[in-house]
Amino acid sequence: MLVLGIETSCDETAAAVVADDFELRSNVIASQAELHRRFGGVVPELASRKHIERLLPVIDEALEQAGVGLERIEGLAVTCGPGLVGALTVGVAAAKAVALARELPFVGVNHLEGHIYAAFLAEPDIAFPVLALIVSGAHADLVVMRDHGRYEILGRGRDDAAGEAFDKVARAMGLGYPGGPELDRLGREGRPGAIPLPLPMADESLDFSFSGVKTAALRALRGHEGDPAFLRDLAASLQRVVVEVLVRKTMRAVEVARPATVIVAGGVAANSRLRSEMAEACRRSGIRLVIPPPVLCTDNAAMIAAAGGRRLASGERSPLNLSVQSDLPLA
Ligand code: KG4
Ligand code: ZN
Numbered sequence: 001m002l003v004l005g006i007e008t009s010c011d012e013t014a015a016a017v018v019a020d021d022f023e024l025r026s027n028v029i030a031s032q033a034e035l036h037r038r039f040g041g042v043v044p045e046l047a048s049r050k051h052i053e054r055l056l057p058v059i060d061e062a063l064e065q066a067g068v069g070l071e072r073i074e075g076l077a078v079t080c081g082p083g084l085v086g087a088l089t090v091g092v093a094a095a096k097a098v099a100l101a102r103e104l105p106f107v108g109v110n111h112l113e114g115h116i117y118a119a120f121l122a123e124p125d126i127a128f129p130v131l132a133l134i135v136s137g138a139h140a141d142l143v144v145m146r147d148h149g150r151y152e153i154l155g156r157g158r159d160d161a162a163g164e165a166f167d168k169v170a171r172a173m174g175l176g177y178p179g180g181p182e183l184d185r186l187g188r189e190g191r192p193g194a195i196p197l198p199l200p201m202a203d204e205s206l207d208f209s210f211s212g213v214k215t216a217a218l219r220a221l222r223g224h225e226g227d228p229a230f231l232r233d234l235a236a237s238l239q240r241v242v243v244e245v246l247v248r249k250t251m252r253a254v255e256v257a258r259p260a261t262v263i264v265a266g267g268v269a270a271n272s273r274l275r276s277e278m279a280e281a282c283r284r285s286g287i288r289l290v291i292p293p294p295v296l297c298t299d300n301a302a303m304i305a306a307a308g309g310r311r312l313a314s315g316e317r318s319p320l321n322l323s324v325q326s327d328l329p330l331a
Contacts (some may be wrong), residue, residue, distance in 0.1 A: 077308020
């Protein structure tokens with residue numbers, strides 16, 4: 001089955017074509033980062049308008065890169081939450097219109113489930129049970145997946161997500177928006193132990209909290225804004241403590257859930273320090289780790305087509321009056 005995926009939950013307008021067995025045919029992403037940069041974050045109203053402008057050309061491009069016309073598409077998958085309501089509505093309306101006009105099956109997909117399925121595009125034969133760490137601009141969750149589509153939440157973010165903390169500190173450092181990738185690059189030149197920062201909620205709980213370490217990093221920054229060596233050290237030190245807690249809690253969850261595979265997904269899974277530290281921890285524990293390539297970690301529609309394609313293949317359909325939900329839960 002050839003599935004067209006559509007993703008417009010935040011500030012990436014994306015469409016992709018995925019075939020059965022998680023085979024990626026095309027993956028087109030039009031980022032709006034440039035538009036939102038001068039505001040230091042995503043402006044929801046602008047995001048919706050830009051999605052309206054760009055979505056149809058992006059879909060055309062995805063079909064063209066896959067080398068197929070719309071008549072070859074056999075199903076539609078679209079993100080219906082969580083995310084910005086206006087932005088989600090643009091994608092869902094487009095998917096419904098195509099489904100109705102072409103009489104195609106259609107399914108709404110949870111964005112977080114999409115992030116997990118990016119791992120299946122990288123590695124189709126993942127063994128269950130899976131423990132997934134989802135780390136993005138809005139989420140920090142530890143999820144057990146005993147089979148396709150079945151989720152139990154082991155831990156969740158209580159306040160700022162890791163990506164949000166990175167973005168807020170990076171913004172104060174003058175690194176622009178979104179700051180995570182630039183913080184990653186800068187941190188590689190700094191000393192991870194140079195600036196003392198508290199380990200964010202390193203207790204026994206499997207929940208995450210990154211607002212305290214964000215505040216500590218912002219306080220440490222005061223008076224050093226123009227000092228390049230300090231900025232490099234702060235970037236390295238902040239990533240050291242955030243990554244240490246992400247890895248520690250994931251390994252603690254491994255003890256609890258005894259998974260066959262660990263997946264790390266979401267935009268922050270593109271972080272080089274998280275990738276290498278998690279690889280090292282899983283190697284030491286002898287557990288299999290799958291982290292999608294960076295382009296499939298940050299928001300994209302291939303992951304939505306992958307998750308939705310599996311749901312469609314198992315007979316699931318969404319009604320044409322499907323609504324979007326900004327806080328749609330995974331489980
Ligand atoms: O999953 P995503 O694209 O959007 C959401 O669903 O939130 O994640 C975006 C987040 C942003 O906070 C961004 O700064 C962060 O992922 N991010 C990174 C890196 N690449 C993206 N954070 C650290 N290092 C990176 N290389
Ligand atoms: Zn995302």
